[in-house]
Amino acid sequence: MQYILFDLDGTLIDHFTTIHKSVAYAQREIGLPESDYATVRATVGGSVPITLSKLCGEAHVAAAEPLFRKHFAEIIFDDVFSLPGAEWLLKSLKARGDKLAVFTNKYAGDTRAVLSHLGLDQWLDVIIGTGEPECPYRKPDPLFTAYALEQMDCASDEALMIGDSPYDLAAAEAGCLTCHLVATGSHSAEELSEYIISEHVHKDLYELAEKVFGLEPEVCTSK
Structure with missing residues (x-):
């Protein structure tokens, strides 16, 4: 797992x-x-x-x-949508027994609402956001990463961080987590490669699925 x-x-x-x-x-x-x-x-x-x-x-x-x-x-719900491959990837990882979480700087209440609206929450074990009394932290505060690992009930060397920005990388580094980044958000692949080795940068979730998790790309495209 x-x-x-x-x-x-x-x-x-x-x-x-x-x-x-x-x-x-x-x-x-x-x-x-x-x-x-x-x-x-x-x-x-x-x-x-x-x-x-x-x-x-x-x-x-x-x-x-x-x-x-x-x-x-x-x-909040007017223009939001799941990125290509997101639902498939979460479902596939969950089916093989992995423990999955969302770890975000978005308010926890907004995070839960959006994930429920998009139907992605059904594949998640833990949802970790900010703005709640028990969690006043933000990435890349090491305390936020430590809190996330506590909620996941795992050690840092067992965890993998997937993000799209240097903030995610910094949050991973704060807890000594392995990190992979996708160029589907705030930064391009070229920009991300300035922060992390290019082998850990992926153009999208489908490429990430193939290279990191060994999931076949033809399965990705067929959903």
Whole structure:
């Protein structure tokens, strides 16, 4: 059995349009220029406050964050979808006996709601997000990685981290986890290869499935 921790945004799901709309709403409300979609997408991964500090400026985060979260809650399901191969991969790994988790900087309540909406929660053993009293951490805080391993009931050398950004790599390194990254989120394969060896960078979940888990690509495409 393997213990596998998946990031959420950009790894298993695409929520970038919803995030962009919510950022733009907050910026309009406080009188700032709106960031374009590509700029917002490139900043996602480090948590909402970090994203907003980059896009709105540190001085505006306190005003922008509640506006962002209000609008996000209103449109949370409007533009979200599972990335190609996500459901198949989770189902296949679960069927062979692996223990699976989502490990994300998204609020835990939002994470559970989106995973349920997309039907991905049925394949997961553990869902780990931020914003709850027992879990005030964010990637790449080592305490967050330690908390995730505790929830998975495994040691660091038994766990594998799958993500799409340097934040995921840093979270893995904070707990001495092996990490693989997919270029389906905030960074391209070339950008990710600046942080980790290219053998641990994959163009999508199908390539990851074949190279890391030994699952046949023709099975991937047929679902």
